[in-house]
Amino acid sequence: MPFTASWRTLLDECDELAVDATLITPLTETRFRITDIQEHRINIEFVDSGDSQPLQREQFETLAERITDAGGTFDLQRLPPDADPYAAVLSLHPRYEIDDRAGTLTETDDPTTSQLITGTSGQPTADQDDATDRTEPDLDVYADMLLLIDALERHDPTALEDCETPALINLYTLLSDVQRNAGDLRQNVREVLLERLHHDQPVHGQYGSVQRTSRRNRSLKDDDEVIDVLEDAGIPRERIMAVDREKVDEALDVTDLSESAVYETEESEYVRKADVDEDSKETRLQGLKDQLALSDDPDAEALRQEVDDLEQRIEELTEFTPGSEVGSRS
Numbered sequence: 001m002p003f004t005a006s007w008r009t010l011l012d013e014c015d016e017l018a019v020d021a022t023l024i025t026p027l028t029e030t031r032f033r034i035t036d037i038q039e040h041r042i043n044i045e046f047v048d049s050g051d052s053q054p055l056q057r058e059q060f061e062t063l064a065e066r067i068t069d070a071g072g073t074f075d076l077q078r079l080p081p082d083a084d085p086y087a088a089v090l091s092l093h094p095r096y097e098i099d100d101r102a103g104t105l106t107e108t109d110d111p112t113t114s115q116l117i118t119g120t121s122g123q124p125t126a127d128q129d130d131a132t133d134r135t136e137p138d139l140d141v142y143a144d145m146l147l148l149i150d151a152l153e154r155h156d157p158t159a160l161e162d163c164e165t166p167a168l169i170n171l172y173t174l175l176s177d178v179q180r181n182a183g184d185l186r187q188n189v190r191e192v193l194l195e196r197l198h199h200d201q202p203v204h205g206q207y208g209s210v211q212r213t214s215r216r217n218r219s220l221k222d223d224d225e226v227i228d229v230l231e232d233a234g235i236p237r238e239r240i241m242a243v244d245r246e247k248v249d250e251a252l253d254v255t256d257l258s259e260s261a262v263y264e265t266e267e268s269e270y271v272r273k274a275d276v277d278e279d280s281k282e283t284r285l286q287g288l289k290d291q292l293a294l295s296d297d298p299d300a301e302a303l304r305q306e307v308d309d310l311e312q313r314i315e316e317l318t319e320f321t322p323g324s325e326v327g328s329r330s
Helices: 003-015 056-067 084-090 125-132 140-154 165-196 222-231 245-252 278-293 302-313
Strands: 022-024 031-037 041-046 052-056 073-075 097-101 104-107
Touching: 003 031, 003 056, 003 084, 022 084, 031 084, 041 084, 052 056, 052 245, 056 073, 056 084, 056 104, 084 097, 140 165
Parallel strands: none
Antiparallel strands: 022 031, 031 041, 041 052, 073 104, 097 104
């Protein structure tokens, strides 16, 4: 099919969008809106930055040709820099569809609907509201981050010396919980990303970029084997033999030697989280809910629901392990 017909269809689809329709680029998840439709280009404006960009007809045609040349399925990672919006707009066409999970843009024979748009004029108002509802993730780190944000808003983190000791303890406890739970979530995200990154080139998102890399880990073979190989190469056994700390401790247990005879000891101070007051967390979350109940902010209703859901599972938010500590001892 000549691209002229596809271009006319795309312009018609864009023209039918509501004024506040928001599209999201598939790779960087950048929000933008279409501000003007012309014969040879489509003008867009990015929601967060306010910057404008014209999307040229010939670039859409080139993208369509690349999809055809790729057998109907185009890998979005092959898009040139700053071409992300072209894919999002082209997906408005009923014959093009983005698979956000697979990272592809596909030409199909059957009409499709874009999954990257909110606020279309064809949607009922209730459906538009559902599309923009925020969903509370069932994660410990989410609840602790909500409490941490509240604490940071009440205490200036750039002037910690001016904070009362209880406030500092609250900040330290919440930071510790967030760090632990965020670390667990980061590990889960990393495992999924490893399945999707197949080369060493950086892959970009809205807030940064990542790339697949490898790390070479080494572990020694059996002690006797290592010693024999090195001795055969002219390295004396004494040169490679090291003191084993575990064996030294075992020797101290069966002798009269003091620890200071074999160890250099240096004391260091650290802070250890000793307890978590779940009742206080629950009380503070209730306070946040009460504040939201008095707010007229349009976004407050979504937050009210989030905090209400958090209250129902507050006892499961943090798994305290005695002995969690910050710092090290030499």
